[in-house]
Structures are given as structure tokens and as C-alpha cells.
Amino acid sequence: MGELLRTDGLTKRFRGIVANDCIDFTIGLGEVRCIIGPNGAGKTTLISMISGHLSPSAGRIWFKNQEITTRSVVRRAKMGIARKFQTPSVFDRLTVHQNLELASFGKPMEVAERAVRLEEVLAITRLCEMRRTVASTLSHGQRQWLEIAMLLANRAELLLLDEPTAGMTAEETRATGNLIRMLASRHNLTVLIIEHDINFVRDLRAPVTVLHLGRVLTSGSLDEVAANEQVRDVYLGRE
Amino acid sequence: MTEGGIKRRGVVTSLGQGFLRSETTVAIVLFALLAGLPVVVSGYTIYILPQYLLYGMLAMSLGLLWGFVGILSFGQAAFFALGAYAMGLSETWGLGPNPAYVGLMASLVTGAVLAAAIGYFLFSVDVRHVYFVLVTLALSIMVEQITVSQSQVTGGYNGMYVPRMSLLTGASGALSLSKDAAIYYFILPVVATVYSLLRWVLARPFGKVLVGIRENEDRLIALGFRTPLYKTAAFAVSGAVAGLAGALYGTHANFVSPSLGGVLFSTQVVVWVAIGGRESLLGALLGAVAVSALSTYLSALIPNYWQLALGIVFIAVIIAFKGGVAGAVMRVAERSAGRKEHG
Ligand SMILES: Nc1ncnc2c1ncn2[C@@H]1O[C@H](COP(=O)(O)OP(=O)(O)O)[C@@H](O)[C@H]1O
Ligand SMILES: [Mg+2]
Numbered sequence: 001m002g003e004l005l006r007t008d009g010l011t012k013r014f015r016g017i018v019a020n021d022c023i024d025f026t027i028g029l030g031e032v033r034c035i036i037g038p039n040g041a042g043k044t045t046l047i048s049m050i051s052g053h054l055s056p057s058a059g060r061i062w063f064k065n066q067e068i069t070t071r072s073v074v075r076r077a078k079m080g081i082a083r084k085f086q087t088p089s090v091f092d093r094l095t096v097h098q099n100l101e102l103a104s105f106g107k108p109m110e111v112a113e114r115a116v117r118l119e120e121v122l123a124i125t126r127l128c129e130m131r132r133t134v135a136s137t138l139s140h141g142q143r144q145w146l147e148i149a150m151l152l153a154n155r156a157e158l159l160l161l162d163e164p165t166a167g168m169t170a171e172e173t174r175a176t177g178n179l180i181r182m183l184a185s186r187h188n189l190t191v192l193i194i195e196h197d198i199n200f201v202r203d204l205r206a207p208v209t210v211l212h213l214g215r216v217l218t219s220g221s222l223d224e225v226a227a228n229e230q231v232r233d234v235y236l237g238r239e
Numbered sequence: 240m241t242e243g244g245i246k247r248r249g250v251v252t253s254l255g256q257g258f259l260r261s262e263t264t265v266a267i268v269l270f271a272l273l274a275g276l277p278v279v280v281s282g283y284t285i286y287i288l289p290q291y292l293l294y295g296m297l298a299m300s301l302g303l304l305w306g307f308v309g310i311l312s313f314g315q316a317a318f319f320a321l322g323a324y325a326m327g328l329s330e331t332w333g334l335g336p337n338p339a340y341v342g343l344m345a346s347l348v349t350g351a352v353l354a355a356a357i358g359y360f361l362f363s364v365d366v367r368h369v370y371f372v373l374v375t376l377a378l379s380i381m382v383e384q385i386t387v388s389q390s391q392v393t394g395g396y397n398g399m400y401v402p403r404m405s406l407l408t409g410a411s412g413a414l415s416l417s418k419d420a421a422i423y424y425f426i427l428p429v430v431a432t433v434y435s436l437l438r439w440v441l442a443r444p445f446g447k448v449l450v451g452i453r454e455n456e457d458r459l460i461a462l463g464f465r466t467p468l469y470k471t472a473a474f475a476v477s478g479a480v481a482g483l484a485g486a487l488y489g490t491h492a493n494f495v496s497p498s499l500g501g502v503l504f505s506t507q508v509v510v511w512v513a514i515g516g517r518e519s520l521l522g523a524l525l526g527a528v529a530v531s532a533l534s535t536y537l538s539a540l541i542p543n544y545w546q547l548a549l550g551i552v553f554i555a556v557i558i559a560f561k562g563g564v565a566g567a568v569m570r571v572a573e574r575s576a577g578r579k580e581h582g
Contacts, residue, residue: 051461077463089461091454102451105444106463154462 003065004029004158004190005050010059012045012214019045021214022059027158032184032191034201036225037211038234043194044086046211047160050192051083052076063158077106082156086163086194088143092136096127096146099135103150118153125149125179140167148179152189159183161193165200177203198222210234258569263438266521270431277420286419289426289491291531295524296430296484298511300477302523303437305512307446308473309453313505314375317382318354318478320500322346322485324386324393327401327495339404343486350482351475358474362467375505382500398496401489416490426487430524433480437520440476449473514556516565526563 005027012020019042027033035043048054050061052073060069068076091099100118109117122128125145130138135146144164151159161180165173177200183189195201201208201222208225210217218228225231273292277285301315329335329342361374386393393399403422406414416422440446451459452466459466489495498504508527515526533552537545560567 053461073460074463074465077461082463083461085461089455089458091451091458093454094450098447102447102459103462105448106459150458150462 002029003027004031004063005192006062007046007050008060008062010046010049010061011057012042012049012054013057018214020049020056023211023214023216025209025216027190027192029190030184030188032180032193032204032206034204034206034208035192035194035211036196036198036201036208037217041211042214043211044162045214047083047162047192047194051081051160053083077154077156080155080157081160082151082154082158083160084144084147084151084162084164086166088140088147090135090143090146090150093134095132095134096138096149097122097131099146100149100153103153104155107155109155117155121149121152124182125152126175141169141172144168145172145176145179152183152187157189159189159191161191163194163196165195165197173197173200174203176200180204258572261572262519262521266434269521269525270427270434273427274424277423281420285423287535288528289423290488291528292426292430292524293484293488293491294508294511294527294531296433296487297481297508298515298523298527299434299437299520300480300484301508301512302515302517302520303441303480304473304477305509306517306519306523307441307453308449308470310470310474311372311509312375312474312477313372313502313509314378315477315481315508316502316505317375317379317500318350318481319485319488319504320382320386320495320497321349321353322482323401323489323495323499324399324485325349325482326404326486326489327399328392330402330404330490331399337405337407339490342404342490343483346482346486347479348482350478350480350485352478354478355471355475358471359467362470362474365467376502379500379502379505383497383502386497386500393497396497398494401493401495403493404490422491426491429483429487433483434520434524437476437480441520445469445472510553512563514553514563516560516563516567516569518562519565519569522563522565522568525565 003026005025007023007025010020010023010025011018023046025046035046037043045054049056052068052071052075056069060067062068063076063079063081066079068079091102094102097118100121101114104114104118122131125148127142127145127149130142135143138146144167148159148161148164165176168176180191180193181204184191193204193206207219208222209219210225210228210231212234217230217234218225273288276288297315297319300318301312305311323346325345326339326342329338329345332338334341357374357378361371366374387395390396403415403417405416406425416425441449448459448464448469451464452469456466485499511527511530512523513526514530515524516522530549534545534549537548541548556564562569
């Protein structure tokens, strides 16, 4: 499995607060990785530096063996890095199909290729029946799915998902897990997920990185991580 | 939260294909009626209608920007006036075999290039909202001031005479548009063509991206769209349309003066579009025609109070229908379509 993304000493300071402190992190092509950690641990900050929405105070980022530390959000998106925001960000007044079509315009595609891709995306995100529905009338969970679908329509290669299951029912959460596993195994996408729901993380059976106070506390399988004394302290608030 | 906001308005506004189809039908009927009008009507109506239609073209240039990209400009009159001066100067200096064509081209290019330059400069450093409004407001003020101060070229306060254009050169009067009906039949198809072209642009992927910018620009940026370039292109198209309308206005009215580029006139354009409905190009066009016609009618009927009466109409329309008249029609159409669907 080749390396897709690497960060080297990535640091972000906000007036006094060190939100990310010297984070070294790699993710391989086709890998699914979860980032967990308590509120304020610096998870969103890390994703924002990878997507280009925040520029690091120190450190460097490589994607597909090119250094992207100073590249703009647009250039990174064109390279295949796409982000789902913590609060769903879709085109509220457009229909599901119009949302996906618009996202697909971000990459050059033949007309026929685009049509096929949109149908495929609608099918795997279970939005087929909703294609004519206006985005603002979707349930919260469906909006989350729509935003993920937009990243797929946009032909993203690295998906950065910031709490994708927030507001979802248990059944929707399970389906999201299945979707993400399928995207990685069958479509060779790489997925970096921030998640709160430990059951969801367990179902994903993906490696976990624990962030705490801006630092990587530990990485490994969920079981390994859960056995870690420091992690228990953080999660049980024994510190 | 957004859901609540939408529900409060009573009906979900999508950018329905249904509405666009019915707008196309209305537009075809309307332009056909206008084409037949000189057969039954003559005199002042046929003289003045092309001017109203050119105001409508100016309103569409703003409608494209404000209604579809979400960028409000108070500088549309500046492009309009520059177009009219370009026409006047081209005629005065006798440029080319037919100065009118040079004037039309020059107005188009001036509007496009100036708007592209301003747009690129502002959008690439992410100037948005009120700040953009202020810059375009300043543009109007500058154009008005410059046309006043450069009086040896522009005629200053007194304005500039612009002759009626003719379609061919050579023997005087050959295909001249000096007759009211003749220029009517020149301007009407131009306006109809511009309307169709803008509708076509909006139906292209480019146009859909513009609407995406209005709806959620940050989303588009994160999907890899260079939105400043799209906004610059939209502003350039808008400037070109406004400039062309101005050139035609100049040759129709035989006159251009600095107030044509001023803040007052720019504000009027915003009012037309707000009343007509900014999310419909036809709404913007008809808003300009209807308000101009109403102004003329009221100013003859109640010379002392017409501006007050018009102001009250403006306020009433804007309070009653947020999306202008076209927006209200759109919602009624959707509501009845929804009722049919649900039995
Ligand atoms: N734009 C910002 N300005 C100042 N402080 C910020 C900003 N964004 C995040 N922070 C701070 O950085 C820390 C990490 O935040 P964040 O990355 O959002 O955490 P998480 O997503 O893990 O909950 C928090 O203490 C937060 O208050
Ligand atoms: Mg967060």
C-alpha cells in the first residue's frame, strides 16, 4: 500500500493555544483511518490544515509525493483532496441531482462519463429516490450522505470526513460505516474520518489515531488503543 | 435551521425546471406581441418603447449578477453611460466605414474589459458583499465626474449629441434607423437575442456554477472551483451587456449626458430588478419596462406627487414579495404544482 498523505511536524497555534502540536501522520492509498479524541483535541484543525483551510504555523504536508504545504484549497481539491465539513455544507436550494452535477463540474469529464458517474454515486449513497428532492428538505442524515456523494461526484481521492454520522439514526450510522468500507475496498478511495461514536469506529474495523491536546496520544487498532492507560485516563476524565 | 427558514416562507423554493419552461413560453409570447405592436400602435409608444427595452437590457445585466451569482452592483449605469459615450465619440470622430458598428463594438468591449479588470482585481482578493457594492458605487461616481470634467471630449454637463445609426454606409438614408419603427425593429431583436443568450449561458455548466456561487461559494471552492474567475467572467458579461444597451440608448435618444452614469440612475436599475424579481431575467426586463412606463404615466398624471406614488409602489412590492413580482409568480406556480402532485 503506497503512501498517499504524510504530515511532518504539523503545528498550529492560535493566540496562545497550541491546537496541533508537531503531528507526524501518514495514511496509505486505499486506507481508512479514524481520528478520535475529546472535544477540542484538535481534530478539525488537523483536517483543515490538510484541506488547506488553515495554514500551519510549522511543519509540512505531502500528498501523492508532492509537497502541498502552501497550496490553496482549490489546488488541493483539484489534486483530489475533498472535505466534508462538520456541519453539512450542500446547496440547499438545489435538488440532490443538481447538487451532484454541480460537484462533478469540478473535474473535466465527458458528458456520458458524467451521467454514468452521477447514477453510480446516487446508487451507492442510496439517494436514487431523492434525486429530485430539494436538499433543504432532506433529513440531517441524508444531508450528510449528500455531501459525501458530492465528494464522490467530484472524483475525490482522499475523503476528509469531519463527524459524518452526527445527527444520524443508528441504522443510518451503520449504513454509513458500510458505505465507507465499500468506498475504500471497491473504489480504492482513501478515507480519513473524525468520529465520536465508538461503536461506529469499532464497526469500521479501521486503525485509530487518538488526539489529545493537539498531540497524537497513540495509534493502532481500536482494541490496542482502548487498552492504552493514557487513553483511558483521557476518556474517563481521570487527568 | 435552514429547514425552518424555508418552511416559514410556506413553500420550498427550488430552481424548478418547470418555472423556467413557463418563463420561456411567456418570453416567446411577449416578444411576438412586441414584434406585432407597430402594426396596431404608432406614435409616442413606438418611439419610447425601445428605450424602455434598453433599460430592460440594463436590468438584465444586473439580474444576471445579483440574481444568479449573488453579487449586487451599483455600477451598472457606469457601463451603460460609457457605452453611450463610446457610440457618441465613434460617430463624432467618424471611425471606420460605419462608425455605428465601431461604436457598438467599442461599447461591448469597454464594458467587458472594464468589468473584467475591476472584477479580477476585487474578486481575486476576495472582496465580497458590501465592499463590492461600495466599489461599484464609486465607479458610478467616477464615471459621472469624469464625463463632467472632460468637457472638451464629452461636452460636460451639456452632454453630447449622438446621431441615429444606419445599418449601411453610402447614400444618406440608406437603411437609416431614423424612423421610429425602423429602430424599434432593430432594438427589439437585439434585446430578445441578448435575453436568449443569457438564458443559454445560465443553462450551461458555467451558469450552474454561478448559481452555486450564490448558494454556497465556500462549498464550491472546497470542490476545486476557482470562483474568482467565474465571478470575473460573469461581471464581464454583465458589463458588456450594459455597455451595449448604453450604445443603443445613445443612438436612439440622440443624446448622452453625465447623469446617465450616475449613482441615481444606478440605484434605479437596482430598484427595477428588485421589483421585477432578480432571480428571473424576464422579471428584471419587465420590471424595468413597467416601472419606466409607470413613471412616465404618473409624471404626466400627478406631476407633483408621482415620485411619492412610485416610492409607495416600490415599498409595497418589496415588502409583499421578497423575490419581486417574478419571485411571487414562481411561488404561486410551485404551490399549485405541489397541490396537483399531492392530489
Ligand atoms: N479559528 C480558531 N481560532 C482560535 N482557536 C481555535 C480556532 N479553531 C480551533 N481553535 C481552538 O483549537 C482547539 C482545537 O479545536 P478543534 O480542532 O476544533 O477541536 P476538535 O475538532 O477536536 O473538537 C480548541 O481549543 C479550539 O478552541
Ligand atoms: Mg471538530
